[in-house]
Amino acid sequence: MIEDGKTDQVFQALASAARRQMLDLVRIHPGIAVGTLAESFDFTRIAVMKHLSVLESADLVISEKSGRTRKLYFNAIPIQIIYDRWSDEYSAYWSSKLTLIKYQAESKATNNTKETKNG
Numbered sequence: 001m002i003e004d005g006k007t008d009q010v011f012q013a014l015a016s017a018a019r020r021q022m023l024d025l026v027r028i029h030p031g032i033a034v035g036t037l038a039e040s041f042d043f044t045r046i047a048v049m050k051h052l053s054v055l056e057s058a059d060l061v062i063s064e065k066s067g068r069t070r071k072l073y074f075n076a077i078p079i080q081i082i083y084d085r086w087s088d089e090y091s092a093y094w095s096s097k098l099t100l101i102k103y104q105a106e107s108k109a110t111n112n113t114k115e116t117k118n119g
Helices: 004-014 017-028 034-038 045-057 077-085 089-118
Strands: 061-066 069-074
Touching (some): 017 034, 017 045, 017 061, 017 069, 034 069, 045 061
Antiparallel strands (some): 061 069
């Protein structure tokens, strides 16, 4: 189990929408360069670097220097450790089923709203 200080860092890192978006991009594009990642945001490269520093401190992002380029990789282990701390196999099974129902209901509601507006 990770110590509570590290857990706090993970939650703090995930508290920012911009950092969550960065994690999504790093997860989708393993090895993405910092410069390429920074192009996806409307704030300065320095701000991107500060966000990356928070993500790296929480061990959610691993960076690797390759020449002049810094490549970024997503590390899911801290999130998995937190998940394992409060979940077991039984609850994980039902959580995934309930999440599926939630997504299906939201999708149906969205489709119904569109149909009502259009027709």
